[in-house]
Amino acid sequence: MKAIIHVGLKPGVLDPQGRAIARSLSDLGYDEVxxxxxxxxxxxxMSGTDKDAAEARVKEMCEKLLANTVIESYRITIED
Amino acid sequence: MKAIIHVGLKPGVLDPQGRAIARSLSDLGYDEVxxxxxxxxxxxxMSGTDKDAAEARVKEMCEKLLANTVIESYRITIED
Structure with missing residues (x-):
């Protein structure tokens, strides 16, 4: 089983990496961005076959380790 | 229009961040990982409405700036 977790900054939180990308793309002439x-x-x-149980465990992992929930939000997808 | 680009290390390339995550999860008792x-x-x-044109441009951006194609692969999704 595979768990895919997207972690991103919450809206309104300053994203310096994103800014750097936008500026660099603009410098390279990609003005449409x-x-x-x-x-x-x-x-x-992950081992195990119970998707719901896995999702609950992954949510716990996100809260404890994988995401900084003060500034980041996360989205979990469980695949076979 | 929105372009979503996933950039990941190619299979076989050492992923120290991933290793650190796996070890930390194991230390926290998540042995199923x-x-x-x-x-x-x-x-x-992105501005513009032509999805195919946008995808071609984003591919160019990936090759030039967003991905290190020696060790990373990327996947582009264009959304309205």
Missing amino acids: SDARQGKVIELD | SDARQGKVIELD
Whole structure:
């Protein structure tokens, strides 16, 4: 089983990496890009077959370790 | 229009961040996690309405700036 977790900054939180990307793209002539944001994606290989149980465990992992919930939000997808 | 780009290390490339995540989760008692990999996701806000043209431009951006194609692979999704 695979868990895919998207972690991104909450709206309104300053995103310096995204800013740097937007500026660099503009410098390279890609003027159609008005804004950029960068987040991370974490893929976990997991044992077990119960998707609901896995999702609950991954949510716990996010709260404890994988996301800083003060400034970041996360989204979990469980795949076979 | 929105372009979402997933950038991840190619298979076989050492992923120290993923290793650190897997080890930390194991230390926290999440023994069901056998492996972890970390990648990044970049969201671009773009002007224009031609999806195919946008995808071609984003591919160019990836090759030039957003991904290190020696060690990273990328996947582009264009959304309205």
